[in-house]
Amino acid sequence: MMRTSNFIDLFAGVGGLSEGFIRARYAPKANIKMNSYVCDTLKTNKRHYYG
Numbered sequence: 001m002m003r004t005s006n007f008i009d010l011f012a013g014v015g016g017l018s019e020g021f022i023r024a025r026y027a028p029k030a031n032i033k034m035n036s037y038v039c040d041t042l043k044t045n046k047r048h049y050y051g
Contacts, residue, residue, distance in 0.1 A: 007027070009031045011033065013038065
């Protein structure tokens with residue numbers, strides 16, 4: 001069985017760091033953001049990857 005590595009993204013902007021981790025097959029567990037526009041961007045990105 002293959003293990004999946006996880007990560008959390010804390011206050012790191014609009015998700016560029018998360019994008020790299022996702023493409024490297026890491027699984028996001030949490031994204032903590034302070035700006036509502038950044039949260040909207042992350043929601044859009046999530047729909048792209050997870051439908």
